[in-house]
Amino acid sequence: MPQKNLNILGNKMKKIITTLITLILTIGISKSVLAEGRDTIKIVGSSTVYPFATVVAERFGRTSSFKTPVIESTGSGGGLKLFCSGIGVQHPDITNASRRIKQSEIDNCASNGIDEIIEVKIGYDGIVMANSKKGETFKLTRQQVFLALAPMVPNPNGTQELVDNPYIFWSDIDKSLPNSKIEVLGPPPTSGTRDAFAELALEGGCKTFAWLKAIKSQDKNKYKAICRSVREDGVYIEAGENDNLIVQKLNANPKALGVFGYSFLDQNSDSIQGSMIDGVLPEFEKIAQGDYPVSRPLFFYVKNAHVSFIPGIKEYLREFSSKRAVGDNGYLTDKGLIPLQNEEYKSMFSAANNLEPMRGLN
Template identity: 65%
Template sequence: MKLLPITLCLVAASSNLLAAGRDTISVVGSSTVYPFSTVVAERFGKSTEFKTPKIESTGTGGGMKLFCAGTGVDTPDMSNASRRMKKSEFDMCQKNGVKNITEVLVGYDGIVIANSKSAKQMELTRKELFLALAKEVPAKDGSEKLVANPYKTWNEINPKLPATKIEVLGPPPTSGTRDAFAELVLEGGCKTFKWIKAMKKQNKTKYKTVCHSVREDHAYIEAGENDNLIVQKLSANAKALGIFGFSFLEQNSDKLQGSIVDGKEPTFEAISDGSYPVSRPLYFYVKNAHVGKIPGIKEFLTEYTSESSMGEEGYLTDKGLIPLGDSKLEVIRKNVLSLKALSL
């Protein structure tokens, strides 16, 4: 009996798994994109003959690991992401046989630093947020020396801020929101120190470590991938702040308020026009090998990228999504429906 090469056996096994069938679309990934995908999935399930897709909130990084693990019914069809796929993740996909991936830019979102409406609205700068949350910060004496973060209360950073303990609930390292917060807020505040900014040219790795590392002495509290849990904790503790996507603030505007950052309040308009400094693009990724094998993927993509969903007046804007604009949406839709392959 002639034995097949092991690679052919693996491909055959993967194809057999797909052929064996799964009749429900599987989506994993970002907790920020989760509510948007959930709304589309529910509408899709009610308006077509296909089953409602299963959406799981695993965090962007966790979702990418599952998505890039391989092809077959035991792996997800799509992965939500609150940042763009990293080159290392793309390479992991390629290595594991996930060769053709379509990238979908959904829209934009702001990262808010929010607190309970029963407390005073905070007015913060990115520099103050860096000093409050970074693992190491410049010494208080003004010297060009980094020290373990000594700040315990907000007024130690700026006398105009409240004399309350620094207590910020935020996402874990696997979260795309955490990555974006580190890049947009912490690094944004970090590079206001000229001597640290100069470090980027001399030692990029050290610069990133200084500007992206979050303190580990319980001033920053990792609250998991469930943003609703952060909302609940802020409602119970008026002295704490929380970090999450603008859509969650929109959905809980009766209980919570967003902090003013660098003089700008997190509003739909300010995120849309880019004047709010902490905004980022949102994505999802499609495993093209599963299209036509798992029922309904192409039809789900059609619904997700439709004018009624992602458009200027689409139902996702009611959930807090900042839309792309008509011309950009048209290009995105064309690329998605033709399953244009991503290259990084």
């Protein structure tokens, strides 16, 4: 074995050790560099708002001199926890939420020095059940929707056990409902509308049975399987992602109900009618006010203290609040957001552009 070669490799070891020491020093130095600043907006939060926020972020990044914000989908609760952990470049600037911030979260924020939070309500996520105007108006409750569409329902004889869904006619569930076959056209499981429908309508009805609700604390997965699943025996018909198609099929079959976003009901109000759910008709104001049970507002929250040292937050808010994003023909409306009505849009626009912090929950 050539001795020379071995020595070279021996020298390499020395080099490696030197590199190691240099590296440890570099980490030490870079730590002080890190504290200096950040020029990218950091956004965390709801996976429901994620598809909207990413579109705005990308447009913002491409049509401005600022960097594209980085968006992490952590869920509303996780996002607010990160958001409220403090002020400084290591904490996110904005968090998305598919529900309103809670008082406990505001308190948590305040205890970490975050007093000024700008609340921006970007729109609604509302889901309607509708049928043709040729048929009669359905007056449903969420419990009835659950009983009609869940694969397993509480035994009709009142005992606390689950049986395969026996209901074939609406009138089987409640005498007040029409004597027609249960037939619901809706989006497939890949759809976000379907997720929200399952969560708000089906689970909403499921929770009205106290003993089913009790399962949640014992076995969350079992609870979800019971409360958020949809029948697969042909009663619920997956009609594709295209809401327009559902509307057409409803016209052809006046006895069927369809599940889709509110905007399609609005655009086809000449031929179809929304069903009353828990006594409320899906009307624009009712959804916007939160009276309609199968809808939820979408928000994002901004740390006012960060506006001064993270470049672009102001401009990002301007883009997100602009008519071309969240207006009636905005690109977010194309992606499925239910836009805000006039007054609410105005107050959102002014909160977002004048950086008005929220004053508690009212």
